[in-house]
Amino acid sequence: MLNLSQNGCSVWVASSTEGLLTPTAVALGKFDGVHLGHQRVIQPILQSAGNQEKQHIGENSAQSDRENPRPYSTVVTFDPHPHEFFTGQPRALLTPLDEKVEQLRSLGVEQLVLLPFDRDLSALSPEEFVDKILVQQLQCQEISVGQDFCFGKRRMGTAQDLQMLAGKYHIPVTIVPIQKDGDSLPTTDDNRISTSLIRESLAIGDIAKANRLLGRPYTLSGEVIAGEKLGRTIGFPTANIQLPKDKFLPRHGVYAIAVIIHDPTLDTLPIHKLGVMNIGNRPTVNGIDTRVEAHLLDWSGDLYGKNLVVQLVKFLRPEQKFSSLEALKNQIQLDCTAAQTIFNA
Numbered sequence: 001m002l003n004l005s006q007n008g009c010s011v012w013v014a015s016s017t018e019g020l021l022t023p024t025a026v027a028l029g030k031f032d033g034v035h036l037g038h039q040r041v042i043q044p045i046l047q048s049a050g051n052q053e054k055q056h057i058g059e060n061s062a063q064s065d066r067e068n069p070r071p072y073s074t075v076v077t078f079d080p081h082p083h084e085f086f087t088g089q090p091r092a093l094l095t096p097l098d099e100k101v102e103q104l105r106s107l108g109v110e111q112l113v114l115l116p117f118d119r120d121l122s123a124l125s126p127e128e129f130v131d132k133i134l135v136q137q138l139q140c141q142e143i144s145v146g147q148d149f150c151f152g153k154r155r156m157g158t159a160q161d162l163q164m165l166a167g168k169y170h171i172p173v174t175i176v177p178i179q180k181d182g183d184s185l186p187t188t189d190d191n192r193i194s195t196s197l198i199r200e201s202l203a204i205g206d207i208a209k210a211n212r213l214l215g216r217p218y219t220l221s222g223e224v225i226a227g228e229k230l231g232r233t234i235g236f237p238t239a240n241i242q243l244p245k246d247k248f249l250p251r252h253g254v255y256a257i258a259v260i261i262h263d264p265t266l267d268t269l270p271i272h273k274l275g276v277m278n279i280g281n282r283p284t285v286n287g288i289d290t291r292v293e294a295h296l297l298d299w300s301g302d303l304y305g306k307n308l309v310v311q312l313v314k315f316l317r318p319e320q321k322f323s324s325l326e327a328l329k330n331q332i333q334l335d336c337t338a339a340q341t342i343f344n345a
Contacts, residue, residue: 011101012072012111015079021111022139025049025071028162029146030081030195033094034103036215037146037179037193042075044144044174046108049073071141072110078121079114085122092248094195094214099221113138126157130165140166144174181213202250205315210250217258217311220247220277220292224303227293230285234329236336238278238293239303241310249290252280253318256339259296260309273299276332276339277310280319284328297336314342 012021025045031038049071084091095103097114104112115121115133124132129152134140143166151157157165163173179193191197193213201210202218211217220243227240243249254276261271275296281287294310296303316338322328 011105011109013097013101013114014111015114015116020113020138021072021074023069023071023141024074024111024138025142025144026134026138026140027073027075027144028151029075029077029149031075031077031095031100032081033195033198033214034100034107035094035193035195035198035213039107039215040179041144041146041176042073042104042107042109044176045071045073045075045142048142049110073108074111074113074138075104075109076113076115076138078117080117082117082122085117090246093246094198094218094248096244096246098244099219123153126152126161127165128152129157130162130169134166134171135169140171142172142174144176146176147178149175181209199248202248205251205253205318207250207255207312207315211312217313218250219312220249220310222292222308224306224308226304227291234325234332236295236329236332238295239308241292241294241308243292249279249292250312251315251318252290254278254316254335256313256316256342257294258311258313259294260311261303262307262309263305264307265305273297274339274343275299276316276335278319283319283321284325295332295336297340313339 014020025048027042027045029038029041031042034042081091081093083089101112134143143162145159145162147159149159149162151162159173159175163175166173181191181193181197198210198213198218201207201213207218220241222241222243224239225242227238255278257275257277259273259275261273273296275294277292277294279290279292281290292310294308316335322331
């Protein structure tokens, strides 16, 4: 169990179904990215919890709460990701746990339940999943899922099956239509808002599309750690950012970025800056490992130990190998100028 709080708000995170905040209004799904489509699925449970809370205000109290406790808005997902369980291959995520919690907190979700996706859970029939997980363990009062939601052994259960099965327990199920990118376009596999489409967009450097589907900038967050300090020798000091191991990286190359600087040792407001960032292996200096390095415009302070939230604004160019450090320096200056033009616009 974790109670992750920020700015006075919190999300109760549970890695099992014991000791949960119950009863619940549940949004079911994988929710990697917490994109615009996911947000539509989550919205009904926020409304449900909020409406019931309003109904209790002013009523003769404590008795009403005991007889009709309001449900906690609860997102239920799986850990590990089902794809990772079935393939045995680690899966990079758009939103590792800390980022997912922060996004859910910002939406107003009260609880995140990570169902351990193992052999036992994957073997449950749709009927067993509803009875054992949703009814008995989660004490569910309301459910929201996307139109394409599947569950149970071999993904045999559909959203309509869930509606029918939950109906036997008098639990209403909201089926949210598939969201698309652009109201005037027909919904096809090419333009439906999905985690897969966001990953594909990031992989080719189409940041505008990825950000549009997410409903916010795609971010890379982590602590600044010591690097080789090569950048400062050519006049462009960089912050080497340590990301979660399971964070999905976009296309290697150079980006225009907006940066939020948090100092965990000081109770101060975050600092906002602009800059450029390189993701890649640094071929000019024969680098091997992939690094994420940011250069902030108009900044001369120490960043070691600080936490940076880097928002991707635009892909500028692919990573490339230069003939010398002087050539690299000249290109970085051009990158900074290009980024500043974008920010001014």
